[in-house]
Amino acid sequence: MKAVVYTHYGTTDALKVKEVEKPAPKDNEVLIKVHAASVNSWDWDLLRGRPFLARLKGLLKPKYNILGADIAGRIEAVGSNVRSFLPGDEVFGDLSGCSWGGFGEYVCADENALSLKPAGMTFEEAAAIPQAGVLAL
Template identity: 45%
Template sequence: MKAIVIEKYGGKDQLKEMELEQPVPGESQVLVKLHATSVNPIDWKLREGYLKEMMPFEFPIVLGWDAAGIVEQIGENVKGFKKGDEVFARPETTNRGTYAEYTLVDDHLLAFKPKAISFEEAAAIPLAGMTAWQCLFDFGKVKEGDKVLIHAGSGGVGTYAIQFAKHKGAYVITTASGKNADFVKSLGADEVINYKEQDFEKEVENVAFVLDSMGGEIQKKSFAVLKKGGRMASIVEKPDEELAKEHGVTAEMVWLEPNGKQLEEIAELLQAKKVKSIVGETFPLTEQGVKDAHELSESHHAKGKIVIRMEQA
């Protein structure tokens, strides 16, 4: 099968096309013929070598951890899925990711693709969507009536976080550039802070929850907008414990835990059209296509999710 791999850490020029053996499913695994995957910051951070101690994988490494496609083969203990089913998933993080024509997924991580959406839209959801969900609800305990601040609302995680929080009945404030203000409002944002012209910490106060996808100074300034007892989830760096104590809040870095049942809940919202998947740009599964997709992701200016489409699909 065709795959895009890295054989050593480095820049996007390390991305190479390679023929690999088609994987064989274990007892509780499903082989998925991929139609689409997507790019997330973890992809190029691992490519650069920033995560090599946390994820000491053997080369060659196939990046990518979003899957949308059709079941090709099932392991002997798999129940509930069969060849031909349209599915999507956030597979376990291994050195055999989803920049490939086929990938293995443990059956408990798999969910049926909503019929109302395309494979490209499905591929955009698992990692970013479940990250937003787990930050807001598993950690943040966001409920109806809460005021929340979501940084970078037009990005991959932000687009889902705005919609999930709004669906729950929260009052949603987000930061975005002026050109994306109407876009994030269309997703449900009640208030938009133009980060190029406004200091969010002067505009916002008494927030129950902050979703930090920026880190650095933005994360530090975010402590000041939280009310006592508020919560901050960061998806980029561990928050300062002393600052959290000083402001009387709880702040943690949240790592996604793949979860098929949670993905099913999100799928129901998508099927009912209560939430939509935002695909920004789509690239082919070629060396150049994946390099271009990484370049866009690293720019931090992508709108919605960056999707890679398999030529065979």
């Protein structure tokens, strides 16, 4: 699968589109085909490694090589312990507490980080809600 990857802190020049291994869900995770992801200040902070607190999980190099926390997409597979979702469900959520990786074609996420996407909402609209919506509140 393709993903926007970074291996060192820096500016947008550090971002590269690369072919990476498609993730597989753990027992409590779902595999999501990402249809939309939004960019926000947390992505920028992690990319730059600033403020210094952004490096808590990766002092010298990033812990997560694929940014993107706010996503919307369709579930393709579920782990054996997942009870809230089924393959085919349309979901959205904030992955910053579990995995990041929304700037890839696929991402795995803990089921607790997700909600069902409202039927009348586009994937793009849903992906813009999680962090921006909470900050607006």
